[in-house]
Amino acid sequence: MNERASNGLVGWLLISLVLGYAGILLLAPLVMMILGAFKDGLQPILDDLTTPDALSALGLSIRLALLAALTNGVLGFLAAWVLARHNFTGKRIFNALVDMPFVISPVIIGYVMIVLFGRVGWLKDFPIKLAFSVEAMFVVTVFVSLPFVIRELQPVLATLMPEHEEAAYTLGASRWMTFRRVIFPSLRHALTVGVMLTLARALGEFGAAAVIGGAVEGSTETATIFINRALLDRNPSAAYAMSLLLGVIAIILLIAMNRIRHAGGRHVHPN
Amino acid sequence: MAQAAIQSPARITPTVDVGAWGLRASALIYLAVLIITPLVVITVEGLRGGVESLWVSITRPAALQAVWLSISTAGIMALINGVMGTLTAVVLARYRFPGKRLFNSLIDLPFAIPTLVTGVMLVLLYGPQTALGGFLSRELGWKIVFAPSGIVLALTFVGYPFVIRAVQPVLEALDTRPQEAAYTLGASEWTTFRRVVLPAILPAVLTGSLLSFARALGEFGSIVIVAGNVSKTAAVYIYGQVENSDMAGASGVSLLMLAIALTITFIVSRLNKGITR
Numbered sequence: 192m193n194e195r196a197s198n199g200l201v202g203w204l205l206i207s208l209v210l211g212y213a214g215i216l217l218l219a220p221l222v223m224m225i226l227g228a229f230k231d232g233l234q235p236i237l238d239d240l241t242t243p244d245a246l247s248a249l250g251l252s253i254r255l256a257l258l259a260a261l262t263n264g265v266l267g268f269l270a271a272w273v274l275a276r277h278n279f280t281g282k283r284i285f286n287a288l289v290d291m292p293f294v295i296s297p298v299i300i301g302y303v304m305i306v307l308f309g310r311v312g313w314l315k316d317f318p319i320k321l322a323f324s325v326e327a328m329f330v331v332t333v334f335v336s337l338p339f340v341i342r343e344l345q346p347v348l349a350t351l352m353p354e355h356e357e358a359a360y361t362l363g364a365s366r367w368m369t370f371r372r373v374i375f376p377s378l379r380h381a382l383t384v385g386v387m388l389t390l391a392r393a394l395g396e397f398g399a400a401a402v403i404g405g406a407v408e409g410s411t412e413t414a415t416i417f418i419n420r421a422l423l424d425r426n427p428s429a430a431y432a433m434s435l436l437l438g439v440i441a442i443i444l445l446i447a448m449n450r451i452r453h454a455g456g457r458h459v460h461p462n
Numbered sequence: 463m464a465q466a467a468i469q470s471p472a473r474i475t476p477t478v479d480v481g482a483w484g485l486r487a488s489a490l491i492y493l494a495v496l497i498i499t500p501l502v503v504i505t506v507e508g509l510r511g512g513v514e515s516l517w518v519s520i521t522r523p524a525a526l527q528a529v530w531l532s533i534s535t536a537g538i539m540a541l542i543n544g545v546m547g548t549l550t551a552v553v554l555a556r557y558r559f560p561g562k563r564l565f566n567s568l569i570d571l572p573f574a575i576p577t578l579v580t581g582v583m584l585v586l587l588y589g590p591q592t593a594l595g596g597f598l599s600r601e602l603g604w605k606i607v608f609a610p611s612g613i614v615l616a617l618t619f620v621g622y623p624f625v626i627r628a629v630q631p632v633l634e635a636l637d638t639r640p641q642e643a644a645y646t647l648g649a650s651e652w653t654t655f656r657r658v659v660l661p662a663i664l665p666a667v668l669t670g671s672l673l674s675f676a677r678a679l680g681e682f683g684s685i686v687i688v689a690g691n692v693s694k695t696a697a698v699y700i701y702g703q704v705e706n707s708d709m710a711g712a713s714g715v716s717l718l719m720l721a722i723a724l725t726i727t728f729i730v731s732r733l734n735k736g737i738t739r
Binding site: 198201202206208209210211212215216217219220221223224227244266269270272273274277279281285287289290291292293294295296297298299300302303305306307313319330334337365388391394395396397399401402415418419422431432434437438441442445446448451459 | 465477482485486488489490492493494495496497498499500501503504507546548550552553556557558565567568569570571572573574575576577578579580582583584586587618619622653669675679680683686687689696697698700701704707712713716720721724726727731
């Protein structure tokens, strides 16, 4: 179904309907939050975001997100590669399992961690104290953001031409050299987008982290947990300021991802 | 050079390759530890007291209510997004209009923004103290925040991209000749869409709707903010049970929700099996 040269009456009606709908659904709440937050200027927002609690929550969120992105970037790359290039029994099951974190509620993952590492948990004698710790929050963050890198890389891996690699080998390139100079450049954009999606998802994690971290102010409180507590403590301005900041980070990641997608020539959504 | 060229084929298809084995082992351990462990834990905990106690735990009135609220709100959302997502995909694939690229980027916003922040945004727009929210509840008696409507709204926001991103590539790859043939034979635009385009994109529409439904069943962050503790969905219920250390209550509903999610995933993979792209 290719683009039409002219839209016609029906076309313009459909376009207005869709843009109006998306405007009310997506844009109106976003604009409202930005306007509401800047009601009294920039200074109150900065004050709310530089309290010790806010800074420590933000710091924890960023650390967790970066660590999860690094872990899922490296291991997700490996997993995507193995799923694309290796043949082994159970491969289809593993491939289907990759999507599980999209459909299992984060709250259930937090609950699983308590069952495993809680005071009377299956692994209560585990040498590392995991329940209500930052380490446990790291594990659940890696879980919820696991599929992105793999799912971004897989379609690109499927289109790689084995001829190019064979040519490199024939010309005497080593395996590492072929990977670095022939394979990796074609995967770089997809990997970057996957890592950015991982970052966005990890920064937004709330359910699992709230259950397993115990939401202790100053130690296991992430930015999203901070927002929830600020609302419960009737401190809405702090909640709105932090929401605004997370919203702005999300928009920046979104713009960056779109630029990379267009530059990368991955014409998933051509215009 | 010549020597390397002779050696290389052996490197591509070795009989015993320690490197490849290590690679595969690390990848599979990563997936197994992170994904299979929770599946095992949920199943074992859910069935720990036998089928009878599982039944008791999921048929508690509060549990049933929560599961039903999740399924009904997610179901309504999947219908809304099924229709509006398909329309959006059609508009994006078929028509030209100013700001199209920007609009196409905006669609992924729900993927990037924390769902908790989505909840905060919706409360700021539709909350009881706001101009719009106050007007809607006073004049029309339509309460959005702290009511099931708010849950549907939050889920619709979170689930908007799913159908679009499933349908868009199929529409763009669609062969235009059958449509032209239909026009030539005198079919109207609507008839052509209904008889030629819709059957081709239906599996993608269903895939997107089902995925957004499965995703919505587990949604927590936005619902906590929008509905508070007034209307409890399954995820909010499980959270409450864990906070109260009622692990039996949490285990039953967790297993039920997992079973539903797995069923949907299975249906989606079946739907997509027939499609060869």
